[in-house]
Amino acid sequence: MDYQFKDIEKKWQKFWADHQTFKAEDKTTKPKYYVLDMFPYPSGAGLHVGHPLGYIASDIFARYKRLKGFNVLHPMGYDSFGLPAEQYAIQTGRHPALTTEDNIATYRRQLDQIGFSFDWSREVRTSSPDYYKWTQWIFMQLFNSWYNKGADKAESIAKLVEHFEQNGSAGINAVCDDEVLSFTADEWKALNNNEQQAELLKYRLTYLRESTVNWCPALGTVLANDEVKDGFSERGGFPVEQKKMMQWSMRITAYADRLLKGLDTIDWPEPLKEMQRNWIGKSVGASVRFAIDASPKSSPKERTLNQGEANSLSFGEGRGEAIEVFTTRADTIFGTTFLVIAPEHELVAPLTTAEQKADIEAYITQAKKKSELERMADAKTVSGAFTGSYATNPLNGEKIQIWIADYVLAGYGTGAVMAVPSGDQRDYLFAKHYNLPIIPIIDIQKIETEADPTKEGHYINSGFINGLTYREATAAVIAKLEEIGAGKAKVNFRMRDAIFGRQRYWGEPVPVYFKDNLPHLIEEKDLPLVLPEVDKYLPTESGEPPLARASDWRYSQGHAPLAPSKSPPVGETLAADGGENLPPHLTGIYRETADPFYYEQLKGYSSENRKEPTEAENILWQLLRKDQTGYKIRRQHAIDQFIADFVCLQKGLIIELDGHHHKLNKEADDARTEVLNYFGFTVIRFTNDEVLQDAQKVLDQIKEKLNSSPDRISSTTSAAKVSPPVGGGDLEEAITTGAAKVSPTGGDLEGAITASAAKVSPAGGDLEGADPAGAAKVSPAGGDLEGADPAGLSYAYEHSTMPGWAGSSWYWYRYMDAHNDQEFASKSAIDYWKDVDLYIGGSEHATGHLLYSRFWNKFLKDIGKVVEEEPFKKLINQGMIQGRSNFVYRLVDELGRGTNTFVSHGLIKEYRTSPLHVDVNIVENDILNLDKFKKFRPDFADADFILENGKYHCGHEVEKMSKSKFNVVNPDDLIERYGADTLRMYEMFLGPLEQSKPWNTNGIEGVFKFLRKFWRLFHDEALNFKVSGQEPSKAELKALHKIIHKVEEDVERFSFNTSVSSFMIAVNELTEVKCNKRAVLQDLVIILSPYAPHICEELWVLLGNESGTLSYAAYPKFISAYLVEDEYAYPISFNGKTKMNLNISLSLEPKDIEALVLANADVQKYLDHKAPKKVIVVKGRIVNIVL
């Protein structure tokens, strides 16, 4: 029989599933090996073409390790909470759980058909209550822990409380909030429970605090730093703003140093480690206090003080007496000629003198107006304002000015810098711009045109460090600062605590309820806290997150003990005073300020984002207004979350005017165009210049467009027509390209929300079926709670949910013991599996998932639950898959209009053409299939071609893979055509795993041919299975052992592409000698099976082995003796250039070889009777004759 890959692959996939062939053992004497792929989010678009690349590599490795006798854990599951399913729910009302379920089914089907050796018995889903029960449980452990810097590990809050009770706050060295109280043991005991809880919250590893967050109005949620790119949300490309909000945070900063140090112990790609190092951003330096000077110019009376803080400001004491700066160059302190503080700095108001007040206020207003984007584009502009106040340099007593400027960031260090213009370029520019002094401090410094940050040379103008070197000076300065109490050595980190909450529905509920405005953990026995059902997936009218819609969803303290205690167990709240005695800064902190007024945001968004009209806009408006075009045009109109410059709702035409159209805007513009197109709007763009130069021409073009466009949709139906993305399959694409939260409408924004909300179908019945546990578990203050007083004992839960990274920060442990309902994983399972030996995935997780996972892992180790400090020993980034687009070239006539004639790529220089994307699936090896092309678009049906040698050659280019560029190749199609084994081998054959490469199927034929050739080794001419029992020849054994060795080497260093080549060479060699000997072929089947498992299973059984035993066969032993040669064709080179080869016995020593070579007639010809200067002989390698 010929190679029937379809039957074979189906058959073996079924066999593996039925027999659980790849189930990892729990109890075994075999060594363990844990191979893991990065947790996929099951998007509606199905498996992205980049995914199989990593999965195939890890699968080959897993299968190889099984052959090598390891007990391999190779699991797969889904990170199934996430935004796309929820966006889809908002648009359609379909429960995210259902969408997720469908997407997972698609994923699973695709994974199965590639023949992966996953242990599916361990599959996990983060959105399943069995799973997120433990995510919540870990959250509770974090809540119950604090970081003891002394012990350099997390410890239980109970231990902290114990310390407070015995010693007060003295002797505590914790990573905590800045403004913690200091108290004695007695003072602590005198605090009531709420006060104690409020204080403890400042220490917990997960805590609630008002912090500046990345707020994305369009997504209606906060985002983590790594989810924001260039001021836009990574997902969707929506604008992100800074906003102060009460938020759950994770004290990852406590682990900053350990996260940094751990990088040196793990085998990860260097760029990835570097990214983490940058993200953590450790800088070693000193903090220095500059006393604020009460100069005559700014007597305290004249100061414009703010609020209560100012009243308490008496000079010489209190926190206002000095400005603290952080510097990495304490040695340059004598070059400090002014201080700069951030405009947001708390001392700005008290430091501003009456004379300077106007300046400062103007500057602050202007700085606030600048968007994130403008600030970035504007990095070169120097701006700032003088406060009028002075400070004193602690080391030389110099009086220096205090300025504000936005080049100093409030969030880094202390939000203040000592400016040393001679050494720092930003300070230099600032000093030049405002005529501030610049003092050179190192003898070799060159500062005529720019700052010189050198550390070489000796100090000058620097008091007691004059003449010292950098090392000496730094030490001396810090010692002096410490001595006079003006500063100390300090380490600073760029990394911030991670925000741990999203104002979204589809995520893990936070196992917390609120009592007296304070957060309290629910009891462990009440886990999991199941996600409640809601009527729609939007924020409430008052702006609370969607979970607030579940009004019955409240925590009932059914059986909680009520006995008051001075230091209660964490997680219970027992206060009887109702929270009235809270410290002032904590009253009302949460409910009142926590929740974003999403609704208001959206409404307010349009007015906030209206730009000042430009001149061009005004001109155009005069031409467009009052139906002059025959159509009603609106100006600055909100459509979806965008503001259109002009829009004709009737025609669905948007007219955009772009001023400066730089790169940053372009992506956002393209994304929004795509979204608007999606909803039936057409966008045309003009530049300001076009309007200013010839407004009439622009107007004519607009008119033409209006007249030629069909009406969009009637305004009455437009609001109701919530156009969901075309089917679930498109969901992710829609989101990533910026799909809208609400439908765009012809009418006003408010109408849009109501309309889309109304459209949401209350999918009640279905949902209960889908998640019965959910409904039962959360029954609110129900009758079954014995004697509970619904009014008094039910409390609101936290309404935000956990962020996307929560569930993925520990999942590798769950695979070790996936069905445990007593623990997240048993101690014995963790002791056995320990950590992930090989982790494969994309580098896009560098600063998100991979950092958070290391953080949680270290925490779990601190509390004794896991054994390894680092979770992922070896990590490989698979390269990104780029798209490879094909182009056809449309002939253009004299007027610049496209014709229906297409010119082959080789001839385009002779014609005027314009390139056009063409679907890569109708192009093979860059040759266009003309028939398919004619069917590609109706207007191509009668296309003409100008061909080369009867063929149409397409152009090609590497660009992003996207549907709009017609360069998406679906793995399903390739499997249909060539089978999974071919796909697997081809993906590996493409090139090194880590390298980015365009997705191009040009060479797939070669791999397919190879497998057929391999198949034929086992068959005779008539394709009957036929192997012989003869002893293999020397050449056959050599070919076999060469490949045994080569594949071992290659797999161990993850060089899969080279081993595919070697397989081809081996099969070519064996075909050459017509080898069909069982002794050779059976071993070859084992070696190839990790790469092409289906065909190998089939041949394995044909060879007479038992079905299913191949996966656990023993990898053949390499015997080097078969490779030993007695002769070698030595390359003979002259001056390094190889001229000929000579067969010489390998037993000869260099001296004899030299004699032999020089005696050779051909060599003599080259020597031309001259004696060589020198002869180099490397045994078994080369002979080089120097002339």
Place this chain on the structure above:
RNA sequence: GCUCAGAUGGUGGAACUGGUAGACACGCAGGACUUAAAAUCCUGUUCCCGUAAACGGAGUGCGGGUUCGAUUCCCGCUCUGAGUACCA
């Protein structure tokens, strides 16, 4: 700007510690089989000169260096990709 990675035929890529550059595959050209096509097989294929061939010259982004010998090591530069950015 900074950090990191990379640059080899028409294409993907190989050459592991400095030792025959271009393995393997695609594509292309020619041929065999076939009424024809598909499939399969064979031959050639870095470039230049000569042009049947031997043979000769150049050649791993560019310019230098170390070495008997450099795609590999060192110095300087160009370009591409990724990450990051008023981080004090």
